[in-house]
Amino acid sequence: MSAASPLTPHPSPVITIDGPSASGKGTVAERVAHALGFHFLDSGALYRLTALAAMKAGAALDDEAAVARLAAGLPARFGEGAVWLSDEDVTEAIRAEAMGAGASQVAALPAVRAALLERQRAYLQPPGLVADGRDMGTVIFPAAQAKVFLTASAAARAERRYKQLIEKGNSANLIDLVADMQARDARDASRAVAPLRPAPDALLLDTTHMDVDAAVQAVLAHYRSKL
Numbered sequence: 001m002s003a004a005s006p007l008t009p010h011p012s013p014v015i016t017i018d019g020p021s022a023s024g025k026g027t028v029a030e031r032v033a034h035a036l037g038f039h040f041l042d043s044g045a046l047y048r049l050t051a052l053a054a055m056k057a058g059a060a061l062d063d064e065a066a067v068a069r070l071a072a073g074l075p076a077r078f079g080e081g082a083v084w085l086s087d088e089d090v091t092e093a094i095r096a097e098a099m100g101a102g103a104s105q106v107a108a109l110p111a112v113r114a115a116l117l118e119r120q121r122a123y124l125q126p127p128g129l130v131a132d133g134r135d136m137g138t139v140i141f142p143a144a145q146a147k148v149f150l151t152a153s154a155a156a157r158a159e160r161r162y163k164q165l166i167e168k169g170n171s172a173n174l175i176d177l178v179a180d181m182q183a184r185d186a187r188d189a190s191r192a193v194a195p196l197r198p199a200p201d202a203l204l205l206d207t208t209h210m211d212v213d214a215a216v217q218a219v220l221a222h223y224r225s226k227l
């Protein structure tokens, strides 16, 4: 258990960046963390790793007790741009579309979210943290100094994901991507626990017509305005 309540002011600054899938928040969050020399939490990776661990263990993705047990003991390591599950480099494996969908499924289970809660808060270390996810500003770090909700139109997001997949040499179908993305957004936004939604005090940043640099600058300006 962490000593401090999440609502008492954090000892080090936290910037939360939440938003739907493929909104570009991961890239923006990583760049903001780099610019400030802060730590970076990719909370979606923890849900992706949980889905992967469940698949490997042969657990059904809706078996809440079994998946929560796996999440609580997740043998995950991050470093050098790579993600490891036990001794296996799963950097690429967790980025597959199927793992995003699996992550969204296990993320709807309250016991799984509870199992990952303290692990996420433990990322807050000096000199500060940029946390990327769906509920960073609403549930995990509600006392964050600066909160951003990053969006883009569904068409723009599907197109970005399409380009990423093609660049990596994967095949992709834009129509399927839009459908998958809408299904994932609907599940993430409608679940009972920690649904995808902006914190009341979040800056809404629509990046449909904005490049990554402009989005990074907007987040940094928002953070500085809060100091």
Ligand code: DC
Binding pocket: 021, 022, 043, 044, 045, 047, 048, 100, 103, 104, 107, 108, 132, 133, 134, 135, 136, 184, 188
């Ligand atoms: O950000 P991402 O695409 O890697 O996230 C994968 C899934 O994990 C996403 O569809 C919903 C879930 N997720 C979540 O519920 N809460 C978070 N803080 C981060 C991700």
